[in-house]
Amino acid sequence: xxxxxxxxAQTGNEATDKLINTVIQALNDYxxxxxxxxxxxxxxxxxxxxxxxxxxxSEGLLTAKLAGKRIGTPKGTKxxxxxxIESKExxxxxxxxxxxxxxxxxxxMKLAGIDKNTFYKYKRELxxxxxxxxxxxI
Numbered sequence: 001x002x003x004x005x006x007x008x009a010q011t012g013n014e015a016t017d018k019l020i021n022t023v024i025q026a027l028n029d030y031x032x033x034x035x036x037x038x039x040x041x042x043x044x045x046x047x048x049x050x051x052x053x054x055x056x057x058s059e060g061l062l063t064a065k066l067a068g069k070r071i072g073t074p075k076g077t078k079x080x081x082x083x084x085i086e087s088k089e090x091x092x093x094x095x096x097x098x099x100x101x102x103x104x105x106x107x108x109m110k111l112a113g114i115d116k117n118t119f120y121k122y123k124r125e126l127x128x129x130x131x132x133x134x135x136x137x138i
Contacts, residue, residue, distance in 0.1 A: 004028040004031070004032070005024050005027060005028055007020075007024055008021060009021055009024075078125075084122065086112075087112040087113070087114050087118070087119075087122055088122050088125070088126055090108065090111055090112040091108055091112060091119070091122055091123060091126060092126060094107075094108050094111055095108040095123070097123070098126070105119065
């Protein structure tokens, strides 16, 4: 919308200059109005499509539920990823609560590259695993 015709007619005749400058300004105003209209149309179409996607997704989920399908992961299922395994190893090795390390919680989070909630979740899981291991030996 910034690409406008920048031309000031200077023919020497005041009436001709005014006519040409008025036509050029009218063309600039027209192109800006047209661009705004086209942008609004595209955004409206995108919004309609997004609503249609939400509608179809909701219908698909409802159909699956009615057919007895399980939606999502079962409760209590733990997702194990390569990063979670590596992060837990870093916590075990460097976090002072686990005996070997010298780092506090904040420094261990930074070293592992995880946020606070994930760190405390992994810490809780590691403590639970240790408690389970101790019970098995007894």
